[in-house]
Every structure is written in C-alpha cells, then in structure tokens.
Amino acid sequence: MNIDLVQVRDDIRTRKTTARATVDQTLARIAHSNSQLNAYHEVFDDQARADADRIDLEIAAGKSVGVLAGVPIAIKDNIVTRIGHTTCSSRILENYRSPFDATVINRLTQAGAIIVGKTNLDEFAMGSSCEKCAWGVVRNPWDINRVPGGSSGGSAVAVAANLCAAALGSDTGGSIRQPAALCGVVGFKPTYGRISRYGLVAFGSSLDQIGPITHSVRDAALLYQCMAGDDPHDSTCAPRAVEDVVTTLEETPRAFRVGLPVQYRKGNSPSVDAAVARAVEFFKAMGATIVDVDLPLTDVGISTYYVIAPAEASSNLARFDGIRYGHRTKSTAAKDLFDLYAQSRAEGFGPEVQRRIMLGTYVLSAGYYDAYYRRALQIRRLIKQEFDTAFAKCDVILGPTSPTAAFSIGGMTDPLAMYMCDVYTVNTNIAGICGISLPAGFDETSQMPLPVGIQLQAQAFAEPMLLKVARAYERVQGGRGYPTV
Amino acid sequence: MNDPNNQPAPLTIDDVRHVAKLARLAVPQERLAALQHDLQAILGHIAQLQSVNTDGLEPMAHPLTLTNRLGDDVPQPSMPIADLLRNAPAVQGDFLAVPKVLGGESS
Numbered sequence: 227m228n229i230d231l232v233q234v235r236d237d238i239r240t241r242k243t244t245a246r247a248t249v250d251q252t253l254a255r256i257a258h259s260n261s262q263l264n265a266y267h268e269v270f271d272d273q274a275r276a277d278a279d280r281i282d283l284e285i286a287a288g289k290s291v292g293v294l295a296g297v298p299i300a301i302k303d304n305i306v307t308r309i310g311h312t313t314c315s316s317r318i319l320e321n322y323r324s325p326f327d328a329t330v331i332n333r334l335t336q337a338g339a340i341i342v343g344k345t346n347l348d349e350f351a352m353g354s355s356c357e358k359c360a361w362g363v364v365r366n367p368w369d370i371n372r373v374p375g376g377s378s379g380g381s382a383v384a385v386a387a388n389l390c391a392a393a394l395g396s397d398t399g400g401s402i403r404q405p406a407a408l409c410g411v412v413g414f415k416p417t418y419g420r421i422s423r424y425g426l427v428a429f430g431s432s433l434d435q436i437g438p439i440t441h442s443v444r445d446a447a448l449l450y451q452c453m454a455g456d457d458p459h460d461s462t463c464a465p466r467a468v469e470d471v472v473t474t475l476e477e478t479p480r481a482f483r484v485g486l487p488v489q490y491r492k493g494n495s496p497s498v499d500a501a502v503a504r505a506v507e508f509f510k511a512m513g514a515t516i517v518d519v520d521l522p523l524t525d526v527g528i529s530t531y532y533v534i535a536p537a538e539a540s541s542n543l544a545r546f547d548g549i550r551y552g553h554r555t556k557s558t559a560a561k562d563l564f565d566l567y568a569q570s571r572a573e574g575f576g577p578e579v580q581r582r583i584m585l586g587t588y589v590l591s592a593g594y595y596d597a598y599y600r601r602a603l604q605i606r607r608l609i610k611q612e613f614d615t616a617f618a619k620c621d622v623i624l625g626p627t628s629p630t631a632a633f634s635i636g637g638m639t640d641p642l643a644m645y646m647c648d649v650y651t652v653n654t655n656i657a658g659i660c661g662i663s664l665p666a667g668f669d670e671t672s673q674m675p676l677p678v679g680i681q682l683q684a685q686a687f688a689e690p691m692l693l694k695v696a697r698a699y700e701r702v703q704g705g706r707g708y709p710t711v
Numbered sequence: 712m713n714d715p716n717n718q719p720a721p722l723t724i725d726d727v728r729h730v731a732k733l734a735r736l737a738v739p740q741e742r743l744a745a746l747q748h749d750l751q752a753i754l755g756h757i758a759q760l761q762s763v764n765t766d767g768l769e770p771m772a773h774p775l776t777l778t779n780r781l782g783d784d785v786p787q788p789s790m791p792i793a794d795l796l797r798n799a800p801a802v803q804g805d806f807l808a809v810p811k812v813l814g815g816e817s818s
Contacts, residue, residue: 321798322798323797323798325790325794325795325797325798326790418774418775419774419775419777432772432773432774458782461777461780461782462773462775462777464775464777465777465780523763525759526759526760526763528756529756529757529758529759529760530760532753532756532757533757533760540734544735547735548800549799549800549807549809550795550798550799550807551798551799551800552798552800553800554800554801560810561810562810562811562812563809563810563811563812564735565737565810566809566810567735568731568732568735568736568737569737571734571735571736571737572736572737572738572739575736580736580738580746581746581749581750583734583736584727584730584731584734584736584746584750585750585753585754587730587733587734588730588750588754591730591733597761598757598760600770601760601761601763601765602760603770603771603772604765604768604769604770604771605760605763605765605768606770606771607768607769607770607771608763608765608768610771610774640752641749641752641753642752642753642756645753657774658773658774658775686774
C-alpha cells in the first residue's frame with residue numbers, strides 16, 4: 227500500500243514526523259518534478275510552511291487538532307481560494323484573485339489541512355486530457371509522453387507522483403474519475419448535491435460535483451466526510467444528514483449484488499476488460515452475487531451530455547465579459563459594449579471553450595430549443611429511470627472507468643473522439659448518482675506500464691455502501707507503487 | 712448509430728456567425744469554417760437523440776427534486792467594495808468603468 231493521507235496524518239499526530247517535515251518533503255518533490263509534469267500552476271511554499279509550523283506547535287502543546295491536521299492538499303484551480311490565484315487554467319482569469327474561499331476550502335482548513343497549491347486542468351474543466359490548459363499540457367507521471375486525463379489532470383498527477391497527500395477535483399462528466407484511472411489513483415464523485423458547490427467556478431450547474439482524488443479509499447472517505455453536508459451558500463446542496471462513512475469503512479460489506487451492464491463490454495482495450503474481469507472474480511470470492519443489468523442508453527449519454535453541459539456552460543460563462551473581473555480587451559476597435567464583450571471573450575477563452583459556448587448557445591437558440599435541449603432533458607429522465615431499474619437488481623454497478631489506458635499527448639485531435647472517452651462516466655452525472663474509480667492494475671502492452679481503472683457506481687446517497695465495497699476491493703488489490711518520474 | 716433521416720440541416724457560415732453574435736464571441740473570419748466543421752460533426756452525432764422515443768416524458772432539468780429553498784430573511788454582512796473591485800479591469804471611484812452603453816449592442 228502506498229503511503230496515504232491517513233498514514234501521514236497519523237504519523238504527524240503521533241509525532242513520528244512533523245507537519246513541517248511533511249510539507250518540506252512535499253515542496254521538495256514539487257520543486258523536483260513539477261517543471262516536467264506541470265501538475266501545479268501555483269505553489270504556496272511560504273504559507274504552507276507557516277501553517278505547518280502552527281500545527282506542529284498546537285500538537286506539541288497537546289491541543290486537540292483537526293482530523294486533517296498537517297496534511298498537504300492540492301486544489302484544482304477552478305475552486306476559489308483567497309490565497310493565490312484562481313484561473314480555471316484560462317487566460318480570461320489569468321490575474322483573478324478570489325475575495326472569498328470556497329466552502330470546501332473552509333471545511334478542509336478548519337480540519338487542519340494545509341493548502342499546498344493550485345493544480346492545472348483543461349480550461350474551465352472542459353476536456354479529458356489536460357492538453358487544453360492555458361498554462362501548458364500536463365503530463366502523466368507513468369509515461370510523460372501520455373496524457374494524465376482530464377479535466378482534473380493536475381490533481382490526479384499531483385497525487386500519483388506524491389506531490390501532495392491528496393487533492394480536490396471537480397467532476398461534471400467524469401473529470402475526477404477518468405484522470406484518476408489514467409494516473410492509477412482513487413477518484414470519487416459523490417452524489418450530486420452532497421458537497422457544496424459554493425466557490426466552484428460553475429461549468430454545468432446541474433452536473434458539477436466536487437470530490438477527492440486520493441491514494442486510497444480510506445483517504446477518499448475521510449475527505450468526503452470533512453466536506454459533505456448542507457451549506458447555506460448553495461441552495462442545491464442536499465439538506466440531509468451525512469452518515470459516518472469513516473468508522474464503518476473497514477466493515478465487511480453485507481451480502482451485496484454487483485451489476486454488470488452488457489453495454490460496458492464493447493470497444494474497451496483488452497487490459498481494461500481484464501481488469502473488470504479480475505474485479506468480478508474478486509467480488510465473487512467475497513460472496514457477492516453477480517447479476518447482468520441493462521443500460522441501453524449508455525451510448526446516448528454522450529449526446530445527452532453534449533447538449534446539457536454546453537447549454538449550462540454557455541449560460542454560466544456569460545459572466546466572463548471583461549467588466550467586473552477577468553480579461554478585458556485592449557483593442558481600440560472595441561468601441562461599444564458589445565464589441566468589448568465579444569472581443570474580450572474571444573481573446574480570453576481557448577478554442578474548446580469557445581466551441582462549447584457556441585454549441586450551448588445553438589441548442590438553446592430559438593427554433594432549436596425543443597429539438598435539442600428539451601429533448602436531452604427528457605432523455606435525462608430516461609437515463610435516470612434506467613439506473614433506478616438497474617439498482618433494483620443490484621447495489622453497485624461495476625465497469626471500466628475509461629475504455630483505454632492513457633493515450634499519447636497530441637494523439638487525439640478530433641473533438642468528438644475525445645468526447646467518447648467519457649462514455650462510462652457522463653451518465654453518473656446526468657442521473658446525479660455517485661461513482662468511484664479505483665486503480666485496477668496496468669496495461670502492459672505499451673512501452674511503459676500504464677494504470678487502468680475500474681468504476682463502481684451506486685444509487686444517489688449510497689456513499690456508505692459504495693465506499694465499503696470499494697475499500698474491500700482495495701484491501702485485496704493492494705498497492706500499485708509509484709511512477710519513477 | 713445515427714439514422715440518416717435524423718441528420719440536422721447543414722449549418723451555414725451565416726448560422727455560425729449568428730450563433731457567435733448571440734454568444735458574444737468575436738470569431739475571426741478565418742476561423743468560421745473550422746468552427747462550422749466541428750459544430751456540424753458534433754450536431755451530426757447528437758442527432759441520435761432524435762431516435763429515442765420521448766413521448767410524454769417530463770424534462771428533467773435537475774437531479775434533485777428540491778424546489779424553492781428559502782434562506783432566513785436576515786441581513787448578512789456584505790463583502791467590502793474594495794475586495795470586489797480589486798479584480799475589475801477598469802474602475803472609477805467605487806464604480807466599474809465601461810465604454811458607452813447607449814448606442815451599443817447594435818453590431
């Protein structure tokens with residue numbers, strides 16, 4: 227087992243090490259490899275060291291400290307922090323400094339976590355490869371010529387290369403789970419509304435969810451526990467109590483049923499299918515019942531997603547207009563307000579973001595709204611019903627996270643082909659349920675062994691059961707080691 | 712996968728220009744054709760939505776069924792004006808500076 231956040235936390239608490247030593251080691255590793263990997267856009271060396279010293283003093287004085295005291299955590303750069311910048315890896319927010327902290331930042335720092343830096347993403351979280359980051363491509367630590375996945379690629383790389391104890395990502399259609407799979411770490415997307423979105427720069431408001439990217443399932447459970455729960459600043463946050471997932475995590479799951487959708491078995495690379503097959507054997511050996519389930523709208527999910535998400539994005543990103551914050555054009559040709567908006571946005575947004583804004587604007591425009599947007603929302607209900615039917619037969623749905631291991635940087639130029647990477651993850655967000663990607667071995671056919679992931683999905687608010695099953699799998703699967711970069 | 716009968720009408724360069732205007736994006740002339748090609752390809756794929764029977768289905772805009780969650784009607788402290796203006800590209804006093812508004816929005 228790799229050294230995870232819980233282990234680091236325990237070592238600090240029992241004074242086997244100090245928060246300062248932990249932070250210093252993390253900063254040294256970042257200094258050594260970030261220029262190559264480009265996981266971080268910004269690192270808060272001085273503040274992280276000062277925070278660590280303060281926590282060490284508290285521990286030395288015998289004060290009670292939070293459950294995350296002294297652990298260095300990386301934050302995806304679309305989650306606002308008062309410290310440093312929040313750029314969404316976009317030129318339009320290059321100099322933006324948030325006047326407030328996101329709710330998740332407050333909750334983590336109140337528990338004693340140390341924010342070590344902000345990580346790169348596909349611009350505004352739109353992408354599956356971290357090649358569409360305004361601050362350069364992010365590289366996969368298992369093979370630096372490969373993508374880390376996206377959009378939370380910087381966070382996944384920071385965890386995989388041990389440049390933090392854990393990281394936060396955001397997941398609109400797979401943006402936590404897919405990079406976690408491609409980098410060989412754990413990526414957890416909780417149920418929609420479980421964790422406050424206050425301070426997450428909005429992409430698709432009915433799909434977005436913050437979640438942890440971690441070394442282990444127990445880390446994911448602990449971070450989830452710290453962040454979950456209602457928030458007066460987010461009216462779409464679920465107003466229901468959060469179960470204790472940490473103390474129940476090590477319990478053997480009660481008799482449970484694993485659903486295998488027939489639609490998840492085509493077009494995957496053999497290494498991915500083999501990882502799923504190994505997981506099936508593991509769950510059988512645990513005494514789980516394996517059942518076939520039917521999710522016929524799996525393929526239609528991508529089309530549904532590429533109506534709903536761009537539609538919501540075109541509306542959300544309208545706020546970036548060069549007036550209150552963000553880039554404003556210096557062109558003297560912008561003589562009135564319209565020109566100022568249009569020129570500032572054209573200069574500030576990258577090509578993929580502009581493409582999605584255009585697509586979203588089109589599907590919401592007069593004459594097309596019913597054919598595209600309204601119809602996509604109707605199919606969204608069908609997808610939700612399809613999951614409800616499947617979950618009447620099983621407790622978790624098992625399948626691949628991504629059809630393949632990491633692809634080569636520059637190897638996928640067709641936008642539509644890139645969108646297909648998310649075929650197994652978008653419907654989780656469309657239905658608002660929860661899902662977790664777990665490291666599940668390696669693809670050995672490439673020059674360097676590349677991690678592959680499996681995904682477990684569960685019904686909305688079934689996190690306690692999902693995490694228990696994932697943890698049981700992890701205990702047997704064991705460690706995966708670290709990349710050599 | 713797509714029913715050929717469901718293929719959307721071809722997107723013209725004028726359509727792309729119109730959508731760019733609605734989206735407040737100054738797309739340079741030389742990029743219009745590439746955008747037209749990309750959007751057409753994506754719309755061609757999305758056309759598969761037309762083959763799904765959606766008769767009588769209520770649209771689902773949101774995964775949670777919450778409605779009208781009201782906060783307590785109690786004044787809360789506001790953010791200091793200086794904090795809010797710190798990110799503004801152009802400021803005059805306590806105000807955001809913009810080009811002339813009247814006569815705009817006409818392009």
